[in-house]
Amino acid sequence: MEIYPEVRSPAVAGYFYPINPDDLRRAIENSFKHPIGPGVLPKPSSTRVKESTGFVVPHAGYIYSGPVAAYSYLKLAEEGLPETFIIIGPNHTGYGALVSVYPSGKWATPLGEVEVDTELARSIVNNSEYAELDVYAHIEEHSIEVQLPFLQYIFGSNTFKIVPITLALQTPEVAVDLANAIYDAIAHNERDVVILASSDFTHYEPHDSAKSKDLKAIEKILELDSQGFYRIIKELNVSICGPGGIMVLIEYTKKIYGNNARAELLKYATSGDTSGNKAAVVGYASIRFYGK
Secondary structure (H helix, E strand, O other): OOOOOOEEOOOOEOOOEOOOHHHHHHHHHHHHHOOOOOOOOOOOOOOOOOOEEEEEEOOOOHHHHHHHHHHHHHHHHHHOOOOEEEEEEEOOOOOOOOEEEOOOOEEEEOOEEEEEOHHHHHHHHHOOOOOEEOOHHHOOOOOOHHHHHHHHHHHOOOOOEEEEEEEOOOOHHHHHHHHHHHHHHHHHHOOOEEEEEEOOOOEEEOHHHHHHHHHHHHHHHHOOOHHHHHHHHHHOOOOOOOHHHHHHHHHHHHHHHHHHEEEEEEEEEEHHHHHOOOOOEEEEEEEEEEEO
16 A cells, blocks of 8 residues: 655745745735736635636746736635635646546645545546546646645635646546546535636747637637637647646536536736736636536
8 A cells, every 4th residue: 555645845835936925925915916917805705605616727936827817716715615626737747647636645835734635536536547546746746736825825724625636648538537537526525626727828939929829729618618629729739738627627517517517718818918028928817617
């Protein structure tokens, strides 16, 4: 029986976001108050309003993507605290399983520790043809980690659990399998869950080129068309790093709401909008998924 670490230490504190807790809180607040951001700080609802199935959120350094991510977190705060966040990110390192579900223990950030929902994680793996319990894909991966301080800032560290899932195999087939596995695991374990699909969009192209490509891909996301989205990013060579998580969220939302499934773009911008350098940018989007 494999023994997993009790605490996953932060890999990019002091790099993607400040390592000092006070500086980190200020960086998060600056994301909300930034001219590209929503302009207000989040006020978490004391009552839970189940509206959104999940959100697409970016995962770059906070000075670049934080203002765009803030739109998803502002809406999330308005809907109140679920029991568990399933956070799906791409595998940038190449380590570990192709579909890697973190099994147990806690994840640490400068703002504290968050517990992994072990029961739900194991249930997802048991219902999936692709997913494995694995820590190695997560050791140096940043795409999930950078979401945690936003959640901790809004809700605290000991109020929710997480299921981190890292994808190296990002195809429509895997997305359907994982969406079904998540749906069945949530139903079996009776969890109140919100899914976060962590993804940046076009990487290192001029601002206008990146925006044009990204909006074509986002159009398919808003149509909840996984196959069309996947086809567009292949045909146009759109360097979106987390398409797998986005497709999982599309398929999961359709499984819950059928023809009443909806998605809305909360904010799109590039690193050129936040940094001022538009020569080679990365695109970012906050997208909300829900049902009528």
